[in-house]
Amino acid sequence: MAEHPHATLVRKGYDAFSRGDMDTLRGLMSSDATHHVPGSHPLSGDFKGQDAIIDMYGQLFGRTNGTLKVELRHVLVDGRGHAVAVHHYTAERNGKLIDENGAIVFRIVGDKITDLDECVEDINRANTFWG
Numbered sequence: 001m002a003e004h005p006h007a008t009l010v011r012k013g014y015d016a017f018s019r020g021d022m023d024t025l026r027g028l029m030s031s032d033a034t035h036h037v038p039g040s041h042p043l044s045g046d047f048k049g050q051d052a053i054i055d056m057y058g059q060l061f062g063r064t065n066g067t068l069k070v071e072l073r074h075v076l077v078d079g080r081g082h083a084v085a086v087h088h089y090t091a092e093r094n095g096k097l098i099d100e101n102g103a104i105v106f107r108i109v110g111d112k113i114t115d116l117d118e119c120v121e122d123i124n125r126a127n128t129f130w131g
Contacts, residue, residue, distance in 0.1 A: 041130035
């Protein structure tokens with residue numbers, strides 16, 4: 001049985017992110033996509049538009065000196081424009097280590113990601129790590 005197209009789209013996004021392929025990521029998102037990041041740290045908030053999202057991704061890699069690693073574990077779809085990706089991530093920053101699970105709820109219209117709602121395992125830990 002073939003994988004649902006929304007699951008395939010999300011997997012392509014995670015693969016591109018892991019390889020640092022921002023051009024591919026741009027092609028998977030609508031021009032006005034928004035990525036919502038929880039917490040109260042410098043990289044939290046709403047990043048609207050491809051440029052803002054790609055810039056934030058660059059900051060994730062830059063602030064961790066390239067140590068950020070994300071492993072996609074599961075993709076769940078509802079067949080109505082939503083997908084949930086469960087992942088595990090690790091990174092080092094300023095002598096601190098983060099090693100936890102997370103998820104992103106995707107809204108997909110047609111064949112483009114329009115909204116990414118990020119969820120973290122421990123908001124306080126994320127605030128401390130990224131703060």
